[in-house]
Amino acid sequence: MTTEEKANIDWANVGFGYHKTDKRYVSNYKDGKWDEGTLTEDSNIVLNESAGVLQYAQTCFEGMKAYTTVDGKVVVFRPDMNAKRMAATAKRLEMPVFPEDRFVEAVEQVVKANLKFVPPYGTGATLYLRPFMFGSAPVMGVKPSAEYQFRIFASPVGPYFKGGAKPITLTVSDFDRAAPHGTGHVKAGLNYAMSLHAIVTAHANGYDENLYPDALTRTKVEETGGANFFFVTKDNKVVTPKSDSILPSITRRSLMYVAKEYLGLETEEREVYLSELKDFAECGLCGTAAVISPVGKIVDHGKEILFPSGMEKMGTISQKLYETLTGIQYGRIEAPKGWIRVIA
């Protein structure tokens, strides 16, 4: 696609908000089965006032991106992983699974139908894809909805960090994100609804994000509201917290693979205690939106932990991880088999 056929958007300044695109995918579940699904131009949804999603928050979502690679192809990063994670989420929320192969096909259809919104290579912008599903039939008593809608929309998003990634400051939250046997490991809308008060509070206190400790003992690192952690030890080992209530980030799992297989670093997934934060050399958050956000400082009830990488730039290992993973996503570095789905 030539640049003239692209949407007239200032890609570098598109920001990180919702930007309506031409087509979205929709499929409905009724009488125990999904319909064939279709693309639609209608971005609005009309629902009964007692729909399961409106009354009891029966909804879940996914997030991934389409990129224009260095050689001009349009690709999506590991959509099969999102399909699989959404299937796990649906099961936990008593929702029907949207078949994983159809999920990937639908992603492909949405990207193809919105090619003019896929930002050109080099702009730092990407096309964000948001698959989601919700209970659409009326409910009165608390029970799973009898009908569901699955959708995917696309929205161009700008570079997450303009002018480089500045390290952020976290606070150890007094609120809980996920209970030990709760829903923290699935991408349920409800996890976000209840995190809003905690993030607004953190911002009001001058922090960028919350570090949520484990709810049971409050001694171990879990994650933030929307990103997993990784740490780098002083002898360059990459460590990520292990817990059943962490959302299994695809970015984090990819970074751990990259650390080991591309950078030859030792990696470890284990419990990480708040008490050992002071011993790490680097800390980062990882997720689809920013890939890596460097963390410069964590404040634990008045006690400041400043990572040696400082408040000016990403640490050396974080930077290498970032460059390698984004290199794979943008086609500058050869990807592991199956990671890149070429769409156009």
Ligand SMILES: *Cc1c(COP(=O)(O)O)cnc(C)c1O
């Ligand atoms: C989506 C999400 C992440 C990041 O997952 P990715 O697959 O890397 O985008 C991390 N934590 C939470 C709570 C999330 O919802």
